[in-house]
Amino acid sequence: MDCDDKRVWDWILRDDKIKIIHLIRKNRLKTLISKVIAEKTGKWTSYDGKKNIETKDKKFHLEPDKCFEVFEEIESWEFQTRKTFRDHEVIEITYEDLANDREVTMKEIFRFLSLNYIKVSTIMAKQNQEKMENLLLNFEELKVELTKAGYSHFFRD
Numbered sequence: 001m002d003c004d005d006k007r008v009w010d011w012i013l014r015d016d017k018i019k020i021i022h023l024i025r026k027n028r029l030k031t032l033i034s035k036v037i038a039e040k041t042g043k044w045t046s047y048d049g050k051k052n053i054e055t056k057d058k059k060f061h062l063e064p065d066k067c068f069e070v071f072e073e074i075e076s077w078e079f080q081t082r083k084t085f086r087d088h089e090v091i092e093i094t095y096e097d098l099a100n101d102r103e104v105t106m107k108e109i110f111r112f113l114s115l116n117y118i119k120v121s122t123i124m125a126k127q128n129q130e131k132m133e134n135l136l137l138n139f140e141e142l143k144v145e146l147t148k149a150g151y152s153h154f155f156r157d
Contacts, residue, residue, distance in 0.1 A: 016087045019113060024078055025095040028071045029146070029154035033135060036060055037128055046127040055130050061137045064145035071151070099126065 012018050025031045037058045038044045082090070091112040097105045103119070110117040132155070133139040143155055 013084065018088060020085045020088045020090040021109060021112070022078075022081055022085070022090055022092045023095065023098070024092060027096065027154050028074050029067060029132070029151070031074060032062070032067060032070045033132060034128055036062070037135070043127065046125045047123050053127075055134055058128065058130070058135055059137055060135070062142055064142060064149070067142070067146060067151075068149065 012020075037053075037060070040060060041053050041058065043053060089112070091109065093105060093109065106120055107117050128135065136142055146152070146154060
């Protein structure tokens with residue numbers, strides 16, 4: 001819930017006929033990587049898919065404890081969102097499904113909204129197309145530590 005205007009959230013919460021599309025990302029490590037790179041480069045969106053920022057300028061070191069902290073924070077946000085909108089009709093869409101099978105996912109969203117499907121497109125493009133091992137300076141160390149903690153699934157593509 002990224003909007004700071006409490007009036008908007010109050011209005012949405014009061015009207016349980018408003019349908020909620022809850023977008024999440026299964027791979028919380030990739031969420032964190034994207035956030036760190038956006039903060040580091042100041043580039044939060046891409047509209048052309050061109051490699052505007054060199055890989056060498058995106059690279060960084062990531063501490064396992066920072067990962068654990070952010071994973072718990074994201075889990076808490078997701079739980080809080082589900083709890084907050086429990087009286088609404090909610091569809092949960094994953095970034096991965098939207099990115100990998102846009103048409104099927106969009107059809108699901110249109111059905112949820114009781115709309116006739118029309119093909120949609122986006123002008124936005126994925127910013128960080130590099131593999132994690134090319135972005136994280138301590139990839140191997142991080143993989144070992146996160147795997148020991150039960151997060152090996154974040155390293156599968």
